[in-house]
Amino acid sequence: MSTDSARSRPILHIDWTRCDGRGVCVELLPELLNRDDWGYPVATILPTGNRSNVPISPALEDAAVEAVALCPRLALSLLNREASP
């Protein structure tokens, strides 16, 4: 994967202040997310660092869009840039 395509990848942002661990995103993105001990999503591809911003591969983009739309807590958003506040 070239650096350029990695940079243009959309990012799934998890707003932890809204997330209530309902688990819809984990069902829609099983390749990307697991549930932790308390039901909150964990990005399996990011073992360390900031795990609120999860890069999305092209194959998972549609599922990510769906997860954003279906999250009952409106805790997810897709960012089209590297967001590291």
Added chain:
Amino acid sequence: MSAVTSSPPATAARLFVAGPHAELAAHIAAYGAAPPPESGSSLVGKLEESGLIGRGGAGFPAWRKLAATNDLRRRPGGAVVIANGAEGEPLSRKDATLLQHSPHLVFDGLLAVAGAVGASEVFLYATEVSMKRINAAIRDRPDMDRVKVVVAPHTFISGEASAVVNAIENNLAIPTDRTRRLSDHGLRGKPTLVFNVETLAHLALVDRYGPNWFRTVGTNSDAGTRLVTVSGSGLQPVVLEVPGAISLRSALSSAGVNVGTIQAVLVGGYHGAWVASEHLDTPLSPADLLPFGGHPGAGILAVLDNGQCGLVFAAEIATYLGAQSAKQCGPCTFGLPAMASILSRLARRERDPALVTELGRLGRLTSGRGSCHHPDGTTRFVLSTISVFADEVQLHLGGRCSAPDHRISEARQ
């Protein structure tokens, strides 16, 4: 400009040259009048040359923060500048001490930054303990009329940058979810710059005397002086101004600690890391503390003496940190108390080796999953504890403890 000038302080003590409880006249006699306002790019340049890094805890280069806001200052509504004296760390006294004795230096730094970015709003955010002094000092400063003073609550996270903005905007001193930097989208959506009060005091001196003067103390990568608060070993917390990259040993000795009888020192506060006594020659600088997983943070050095149990001490801190979660983010709400509970079981000498692996697992699970760094900092502290006190962990898993009072309680059983 006033003709009053003064030679820059030639010693390592820079921030308290005007003496205790310095009033405006003493301040000007010691430091000279503040220089006239300058452009944002000029102040950015001076700060970059000075090498000043933030003194609030995160250790970010001051010039980069100023540059980020300066670039966006022409947005409609203008920029916001906030002096942060919230000092939520229970073992820190440096910001309150600075505001008590050198408030005018902090004001000078705040106004220099506000002038440089043409700020539309300027705030000073500090705890109740400093309010009387701040308000009295402001009465002598007509140039501070534009600054709004906001009281920070006494919580651990009230000084986190997004919590500061939230406190001023919504009277809620808890962090917020961010997808944009505060420099881009802060208070009421305006470009916002939050500087620790000590950072502003150093900045005021860089502004007066220049970056080369600033660099005459400290090292190339840790220039200038920093305030530290030393506690433990039977001492009330004591605030010292020390040169950048001073050794831990020298800093502790200067505070009156008998370094011959200490077991370890917690560097950087409750989100910091332990350094064992055999490494006391380590300099208090970001680069030198990196191998320990630590950072000078807000300059906190907490001593653990021989004969004290590191696990008991750390379990109390971890329990406090768990309780200080804002309980907005699930991994922090549940992960931190879970870690604190396991560390407490280890401290109570529960003989279950799985506790150690479980602590590691919980730390890795929780870290990096919050809207602020409270879970990451707490994890760092807990994992540093079981690493530096690995021998104590083994004793506890065998039902024993190195601390005499624990041995006494065993004998009584």
